[in-house]
Amino acid sequence: MAESAQVPTLVYLVTGGCGFLGEHIVRMLLEREPRLRELRVFDLHLSPWLEELQTGPVQVTAIQGDVTQAHQVTAAVAGSHVVIHTAGLVDVFGKASPKTIHQVNVQGTQNVIEACIRTGTQFLIYTSSMEVVGPNVKGHPFYRGNEDTPYEAVHRHPYPCSKALAEQLVLEANGRKVNGGLPLVTCALRPTGIYGEGHQIMRDFYNQGLRFGGRLFRAIPASVEHGRVYVGNVAWMHVLVARELEQRAALMGGQVYFCYDKSPYKSYEDFNMEFLGPCGLRLIGTHPLLPYWLLVLLATLNALLQWLLRPLVLYTPLLNPYTLAMANTTFTVSTNKAQRHFGYKPLFSWEESKARTILWVQTLEGSAR
Numbered sequence: 001m002a003e004s005a006q007v008p009t010l011v012y013l014v015t016g017g018c019g020f021l022g023e024h025i026v027r028m029l030l031e032r033e034p035r036l037r038e039l040r041v042f043d044l045h046l047s048p049w050l051e052e053l054q055t056g057p058v059q060v061t062a063i064q065g066d067v068t069q070a071h072q073v074t075a076a077v078a079g080s081h082v083v084i085h086t087a088g089l090v091d092v093f094g095k096a097s098p099k100t101i102h103q104v105n106v107q108g109t110q111n112v113i114e115a116c117i118r119t120g121t122q123f124l125i126y127t128s129s130m131e132v133v134g135p136n137v138k139g140h141p142f143y144r145g146n147e148d149t150p151y152e153a154v155h156r157h158p159y160p161c162s163k164a165l166a167e168q169l170v171l172e173a174n175g176r177k178v179n180g181g182l183p184l185v186t187c188a189l190r191p192t193g194i195y196g197e198g199h200q201i202m203r204d205f206y207n208q209g210l211r212f213g214g215r216l217f218r219a220i221p222a223s224v225e226h227g228r229v230y231v232g233n234v235a236w237m238h239v240l241v242a243r244e245l246e247q248r249a250a251l252m253g254g255q256v257y258f259c260y261d262k263s264p265y266k267s268y269e270d271f272n273m274e275f276l277g278p279c280g281l282r283l284i285g286t287h288p289l290l291p292y293w294l295l296v297l298l299a300t301l302n303a304l305l306q307w308l309l310r311p312l313v314l315y316t317p318l319l320n321p322y323t324l325a326m327a328n329t330t331f332t333v334s335t336n337k338a339q340r341h342f343g344y345k346p347l348f349s350w351e352e353s354k355a356r357t358i359l360w361v362q363t364l365e366g367s368a369r
């Protein structure tokens with residue numbers, strides 16, 4: 001990458017730049033990457049807030065496009081120095097078909113890789129997921145593990161399967177020659193469950209709580225730890241990797257990194273209450289109110305209903321066998337690989353991450369406070 005202290009020269013492309021995480025990456029790049037000349041934001045649906053970014057010193061180019069369309073991806077990638085591939089179909093509720101999930105997450109990623117090779121773009125960062133590892137189909141706990149912790153990563157659900165395949169494609173592409181003869185340098189970031197401003201599932205839980213008179217009912221034992229990471233810190237990791245990948249290509253190329261910060265280890269529901277509590281919601285029960293076998297039955301019934309109703313209506317409840325297994329299986333990470341490899345330290349403390357998220361929940365429509 002050509003570097004200059006005075007004249008910004010770099011062109012970055014962020015796919016999925018209008019999504020929950022993508023927006024944070026885009027805004028953080030504009031704030032914290034002084035070498036940026038142009039930022040291309042590629043998404044299936046362009047957000048209106050992109051317009052307000054057009055007035056700054058960096059040229060922000062909005063590109064409406066589909067990662068499954070190879071020619072659109074190639075056109076967007078051509079001439080960029082770094083690609084951050086965050087676009088993905090995040091669906092664990094059965095909204096999209098397994099085929100569509102595969103097309104977007106796997107074929108879309110293959111298109112991004114081929115586009116880099118065809119156009120000579122040398123640096124590719126992929127937003128993977130903890131789901132590439134687990135929890136696995138057997139419900140084995142992963143307790144504060146790191147990138148090298150042995151774990152039987154076996155999945156059946158289309159979303160983790162697609163993320164695992166896509167990550168593998170990205171890592172295997174490391175070292176391939178791009179147009180011009182230089183090697184492609186890739187790496188994958190694996191966030192745990194992301195939270196923060198704009199998180200749709202947090203919004204859903206909040207609205208559900210309001211509908212139940214400010215109450216949520218405990219379904220998962222408090223002892224089950226679920227890994228969470230603040231969206232601002234995930235975005236910061238992407239920005240740092242993009243910045244360091246050229247200088248540290250030998251070390252970082254082909255590597256995976258969990259995204260982590262100082263967010264506490266808690267159950268999925270107790271963690272949500274860190275934000276929803278100060279916004280007026282209460283979590284009822286110190287133990288799950290329903291026995292686990294009944295939850296399994298309800299989740300199975302939901303799956304059956306989804307299948308039966310599919311020709312008529314899309315029934316996509318929060319509770320299904322997969323989401324229940326996810327929430328009910330311990331999966332947390334404890335690692336410093338990102339710090340060792342590229343000097344990552346969380347940009348936002350837990351207190352700041354919490355305060356920002358609470359502030360956002362308070363702005364939501366129907367807010368209890």
Ligand SMILES: NC(=O)C1=CN([C@@H]2O[C@H](COP(=O)(O)OP(=O)(O)OC[C@H]3O[C@@H](n4cnc5c(N)ncnc54)[C@H](O)[C@@H]3O)[C@@H](O)[C@H]2O)C=CC1
Nearest residue numbers: 016018019020021043044066067086087088129191193194
């Ligand atoms: N939300 C979470 O807790 C986690 C998310 N991830 C990964 O982070 C990435 C971003 O996720 P979120 O921001 O949560 O999801 P999101 O749904 O808010 O953002 C995804 C973006 O990709 C875009 N997109 C979808 N299909 C596309 C296509 N065919 N072509 C172009 N753009 C397309 C969407 O329009 C959206 O703006 C995904 O790759 C996801 O797998 C990883 C770990 C945890």
Ligand SMILES: CC(C)CCC[C@@H](C)[C@H]1CC[C@H]2[C@@H]3[C@H](O)CC4=CC(=O)CC[C@]4(C)[C@H]3CC[C@]12C
Nearest residue numbers: 090092129131192193219268318323324326327
């Ligand atoms: C009371 C119910 C049983 C609670 C259901 C909660 C679930 C909807 C969520 C529990 C765990 C979440 C997932 C997890 O944080 C990891 C993820 C990683 C991703 O890459 C995408 C999102 C997700 C699958 C996330 C989705 C919601 C949960 C299943």
